[in-house]
Amino acid sequence: MTNTPSFVHRSCYATLAFAIVVGAAAGCGKTQPASFRLNMVQATKTSAPEADLERPWEKWSQDRQSQVATILLAMFGTPDEPLALAESGLDEAKLRLAAGPVRSDIVGRKNGLYREHCVHCHGISGDGMGPTAAFLNPYPRDYRPGKFKFKSTWRDAKPTSADLVRVLHEGIAGTSMPSFALLAPTQVDALAEYVRYLSIRGEAELALFTYAEQELGGDEQLPTTREFLVDEILTPIVGKWAAAEESQIPIAAVPAGVDFGLPASDFANRESVARGRVLFLGDGGCVKCHGVTALGDGQANDYDDWNKTIVEVSKEVAGSLDASRQAPTGELSPEKLAEHRARAEWLHAFVEVLEGDALRPRTIPPRNLRQGVYRGGRRPLDLYRRLYTGINGAPMPGVGPSGPGGKGSVADAEIWHIVNYIRSLPYEFDGELGADRPMIAKDRF
Amino acid sequence: MIRLAAFNWTHVVACLLVGVTAVLLSFGALVTTYEAAMAVPDWPATYGHNMFLFPLAEWLNGPWDLFLEHGHRLLGALTGLITLGLAGVVWRSSTHAAVRWLVVAAVALVLVQGGLGGARVLLDDKTVAKVHACTGPLFFAVAVAIAVLSRGRAPTASHEVATRVPVALLVAAYLQLVAGAQLRHLDASVEPATFHSLVGLHIVGAIAVTVLTVASAAVTASTEGSPSARLWSRGMLVLVGGQLFLGAGAWVANWGVPADIIPASWQLSEPLRARSVWAAAVVTGHVVLGMLILGGAVVLAIESGGFGRRAAAAAAGRRAFA
Numbered sequence: 009m010t011n012t013p014s015f016v017h018r019s020c021y022a023t024l025a026f027a028i029v030v031g032a033a034a035g036c037g038k039t040q041p042a043s044f045r046l047n048m049v050q051a052t053k054t055s056a057p058e059a060d061l062e063r064p065w066e067k068w069s070q071d072r073q074s075q076v077a078t079i080l081l082a083m084f085g086t087p088d089e090p091l092a093l094a095e096s097g098l099d100e101a102k103l104r105l106a107a108g109p110v111r112s113d114i115v116g117r118k119n120g121l122y123r124e125h126c127v128h129c130h131g132i133s134g135d136g137m138g139p140t141a142a143f144l145n146p147y148p149r150d151y152r153p154g155k156f157k158f159k160s161t162w163r164d165a166k167p168t169s170a171d172l173v174r175v176l177h178e179g180i181a182g183t184s185m186p187s188f189a190l191l192a193p194t195q196v197d198a199l200a201e202y203v204r205y206l207s208i209r210g211e212a213e214l215a216l217f218t219y220a221e222q223e224l225g226g227d228e229q230l231p232t233t234r235e236f237l238v239d240e241i242l243t244p245i246v247g248k249w250a251a252a253e254e255s256q257i258p259i260a261a262v263p264a265g266v267d268f269g270l271p272a273s274d275f276a277n278r279e280s281v282a283r284g285r286v287l288f289l290g291d292g293g294c295v296k297c298h299g300v301t302a303l304g305d306g307q308a309n310d311y312d313d314w315n316k317t318i319v320e321v322s323k324e325v326a327g328s329l330d331a332s333r334q335a336p337t338g339e340l341s342p343e344k345l346a347e348h349r350a351r352a353e354w355l356h357a358f359v360e361v362l363e364g365d366a367l368r369p370r371t372i373p374p375r376n377l378r379q380g381v382y383r384g385g386r387r388p389l390d391l392y393r394r395l396y397t398g399i400n401g402a403p404m405p406g407v408g409p410s411g412p413g414g415k416g417s418v419a420d421a422e423i424w425h426i427v428n429y430i431r432s433l434p435y436e437f438d439g440e441l442g443a444d445r446p447m448i449a450k451d452r453f
Numbered sequence: 454m455i456r457l458a459a460f461n462w463t464h465v466v467a468c469l470l471v472g473v474t475a476v477l478l479s480f481g482a483l484v485t486t487y488e489a490a491m492a493v494p495d496w497p498a499t500y501g502h503n504m505f506l507f508p509l510a511e512w513l514n515g516p517w518d519l520f521l522e523h524g525h526r527l528l529g530a531l532t533g534l535i536t537l538g539l540a541g542v543v544w545r546s547s548t549h550a551a552v553r554w555l556v557v558a559a560v561a562l563v564l565v566q567g568g569l570g571g572a573r574v575l576l577d578d579k580t581v582a583k584v585h586a587c588t589g590p591l592f593f594a595v596a597v598a599i600a601v602l603s604r605g606r607a608p609t610a611s612h613e614v615a616t617r618v619p620v621a622l623l624v625a626a627y628l629q630l631v632a633g634a635q636l637r638h639l640d641a642s643v644e645p646a647t648f649h650s651l652v653g654l655h656i657v658g659a660i661a662v663t664v665l666t667v668a669s670a671a672v673t674a675s676t677e678g679s680p681s682a683r684l685w686s687r688g689m690l691v692l693v694g695g696q697l698f699l700g701a702g703a704w705v706a707n708w709g710v711p712a713d714i715i716p717a718s719w720q721l722s723e724p725l726r727a728r729s730v731w732a733a734a735v736v737t738g739h740v741v742l743g744m745l746i747l748g749g750a751v752v753l754a755i756e757s758g759g760f761g762r763r764a765a766a767a768a769a770g771r772r773a774f775a
Contacts (some may be wrong), residue, residue: 042641087641109577111491123641124488125727129708139639139648145712179724184709186727381722407611422668 013343042087044080044133045075046438047152047213048365052358053321054221057350061226065350066158066357068227075230076216083237084209087123087132090202094275096236097246098205105195106202121195125188134206136314137367144184147367150314151203152210154245155401158384160410163397165255166248172200174250174385181380196395211245257388257396257408260420268388272432284429291418292395292407292426297374302433304376310403315369322362329355372402380434391427396420463548466539467600469570470559473535475744477528481589482740484521486733490582492518496574499523504530529567536563539599548603551700555599562592579640586634590627590747592713597751615672619686620759623750629658629742637740657701662746666693672756682756689753692746699739706732 016263031209055069065069085091090107092098108121118124123132129140129148136150158175159167167175176196179187188196219241220230262268266280273281288294288302299305311319332352336346340348380386384394396416407423408416418426482488493499499507504526512523536559569585572578632655639648667716704711710720716768725732753759 041641051591109491110488111494111577112516112518113492116492116519118492118516118518120491127641137645139643140708141647142645142649143652143708143711180724181722181724182720183724186709186725188727190726190728376717379718379720379722381720 020355023147028386042132044084044087044209045135045365046077047133047135047210047217047319048320049078050214050217052218052354052361055276055354056221057228057354059347061347061350063227065353069354069357072220072230076213076220079216079230079232079237080209080213082232083212083242084140090205092205093238093241093242095246096205096208097250099201102198102201103205105198118195121191121199125342126199129184131145134210134340137365142219145370146161146183146312147314147370148185151207152214153314153317154207154211154248155313157399157401158390158394159400159420160257160393161255161408162257163400163451164411168252168254168256169200169204171252172203173197176241178385180383180385182379182383198339201367208242208245208249212241215241215245257393259392260423262424263421266424266428268428268431271435273435277428279430280425280428281432284425284427284432287418287422287426288429293405293417294426296378299374302377304374306374307369309371311369311402312372313401315367315372318362318366319369321358325355325358325362329359340361340388374404377433378429378436388424388431389425391430392423395423395426461603461605462542463539463546463552463603464537464600464605466542467596467603470532470535470539470596471593471748473528473532474596475741475748477525477532478593479737479741480521480525480528481586482737482744483733484525485582485586485740486737487518487521487728489518489521490573490603491577492516492522493526496571497526497710499526514536523569526570529570536560540754545659552599552602555595557594557604559592559599562588564597566592567710578711579638583634583638586638587631588718590630590717590744593744594623594627594751597748598755601752601755609656615682616754616758618665618668618672619682619750619754619757622662622669622689623660623747623754624757625661625665626743626747626750630747631745632658633740641673659697661695663693666690669753669757673753679756679758682753682758685749685753685756689746692742692749696739699735699742702735703739706735 012164027053029258051069051073055065055072057065057068061068083091083093088108090103092100093439105117105119108120108123110118110124112118127138128140129138129144130151131141131148133416136148138148142150154165154166158177158180159165159171161167162170173196176188176199176399178189179185188199191199216230224230263280265277267276272275289300294302295306296372297304297306297308297310308334328351332348332355337345337348354430375381375383382391382394384390386397394404396406396408398404404415407418408420408427410416462756469660481625495501497504504523507523512520540556542558543553566585566588569581569588571664573581573585632651636648636655666689670683670690673683673686705721706725709725712720
């Protein structure tokens with residue numbers, strides 16, 4: 009009993025000490041101003057040591073990285089002070105609303121929307137690697153390759169402004185991406201513009217590294233002229249974004265016998281659903297992934313493009329590293345030996361980057377279509393678009409033509425029947441499976 | 454005629470302080486939930502006005518962010534004044550040294566906390582915000598301790614184990630709030646690895662608090678301790694049980710149903726809505742309940758004799774005076 013107070017004291021001191029340690033671990037001193045992170049996977053991938061390298065590889069690659077960082081800073085500014093060149097087509101006023109730390113301005117309007125609502129998932133650079141990302145499946149979108157899934161345009165085209173706003177407004181069902189319907193429309197607008205900004209910036213970064221790899225010799229510097237940066241790097245990217253409005257896919261008229269006002273199980277839709285089923289099992293080629301049962305139990309070991317990049321690069325690096333370890337170095341000439349060393353150094357750096365600057369790759373399972381949860385929206389029009397172009401960046405192919413004037417595996421108007429069939433799937437009695445009840449009792453009616 | 458001097462003013466004012474602090478901390482939690490800390494860019498003034506003279510209509514009819522932040526400031530000022538009042542009351546009474554020292558600590562903490570709040574705004578710094586979020590509950594715990602010790606009823610001394618477990622619970626409950634505050638104040642520069650360790654720490658903390666709460670209930674029930682310690686430890690079971698639910702809810706409200714652990718058929722069919730009232734309520738409620746658990750742990754630690762003879766003497770001294 010007598011030593012209880014000292015136990016209490018010890019506990020209190022321990023508490024205090026712990027609190028201090030946690031405080032320190034969480035980042036001591038004043039928080040650093042936010043800065044964009046380089047795309048290290050791309051930076052490393054494009055900096056394989058060249059044969060005529062005169063400096064140590066590490067110095068040389070760091071030098072290249074800082075060149076790219078400097079150019080990006082000049083073209084796009086910082087997360088606190090975004091910059092929109094006139095040629096970028098971006099609206100700097102909107103960007104300012106979305107960028108920077110969270111605070112209200114003098115008229116009480118909230119700034120820093122991206123950091124308030126998005127940064128913990130999508131990351132300060134829009135690389136989809138915010139602090140929470142590793143907990144999420146699917147991972148948050150990495151905007152930097154400029155690829156988006158849920159849109160009204162051709163598969164390879166950019167989303168329109170309305171598409172981005174719609175994703176923000178609706179959220180993505182079945183994922184952690186929330187709906188921002190409760191924000192003011194001007195705020196959602198500013199956020200969509202900021203997504204575009206991060207995306208264009210990310211694509212410019214990719215282009216710069218790729219250019220450096222393909223066009224520059226060992227010790228050459230990236231050009232910093234306006235002609236190069238604007239005409240050669242920025243304009244092609246911005247052009248694709250500007251073309252989005254005209255790149256929307258055509259929407260075929262809904263054929264007779266399809267009534268989306270009624271449930272798919274209604275008698276009026278009977279023939280259309282049956283037709284859709286035939287297409288689903290046949291020409292559509294859907295069973296390869298979604299399975300005959302549409303439970304999503306077909307091919308399930310594929311990756312989406314973002315993860316595939318990492319998977320492929322990792323494989324290559326691991327292979328090269330093995331080869332480099334096994335290569336006999338005994339009889340190499342001094343130059344060859346230096347080259348070999350530089351290469352090994354590069355590969356080791358690459359392994360570190362892949363461990364530290366990339367998320368662990370995850371497969372993307374084909375959707376279980378009997379759950380009735382559609383990420384790109386559940387209106388028939390949304391499903392039509394998903395089927396027409398497929399899902400950009402994901403293995404899901406489209407059944408419509410791949411571009412204007414092309415021919416798809418299913419005629420445009422027929423796609424509506426598949427849509428109707430998909431609508432029916434959560435409620436379908438599947439006798440073939442021996443089930444005498446709906447596969448998923450998740451009826452909303 | 455009622456003799457005012459016979460009234461236990463220390464206890465009354467301390468209870469008032471506990472109540473107002475609870476509201477203050479709830480407002481603080483809402484400020485963080487809605488990221489409203491920078492809704493007022495200046496400090497100690499509010500948009501150029503003296504804080505106390507800021508037009509009422511503008512406060513109540515203005516943006517929600519402004520309502521929260523300015524309200525938090527007003528409540529903070531009120532809390533400071535009550536703390537000073539308490540110090541005055543204690544100064545004039547012959548309260549026991551333990552209570553006096555706690556009141557000194559409360560005054561120091563409330564001043565530091567006000568300063569930290571100001572620094573958080575003036576420097577717009579999330580690190581300061583994290584410290585501010587850790588000092589708040591500490592102050593609350595001190596206020597609760599003063600209220601309990603000034604009550605005038607000595608806790609029954611109990612078995613040694615029966616006192617140690619509740620004290621350990623108190624420590625764990627506070628550390629859990631510290632870890633939680635780090636998770637809540639995410640800024641753009643937080644390294645994912647740091648964040649993951651903090652999440653891990655918070656989960657381990659949750660397990661520790663739960664185990665210690667169950668253990669407290671067990672030891673207070675099995676030894677011949679005070680009946681009120683027994684009652685409090687059971688109440689704590691309810692609070693901590695609820696907190697586990699809110700914690701899971703906060704996870705879902707922020708990041709959705711974890712797809713790797715929970716089967717797909719359990720996933721939400723509708724996307725979450727950022728800024729929805731229920732999400733804000735769950736997340737903020739998790740913080741507020743954490744604070745209540747801390748307060749409960751203080752009571753329990755004292756009731757079960759955790760602060761030993763000092764506490765007993767303090768309470769007894771108060772009784773002699775009354």
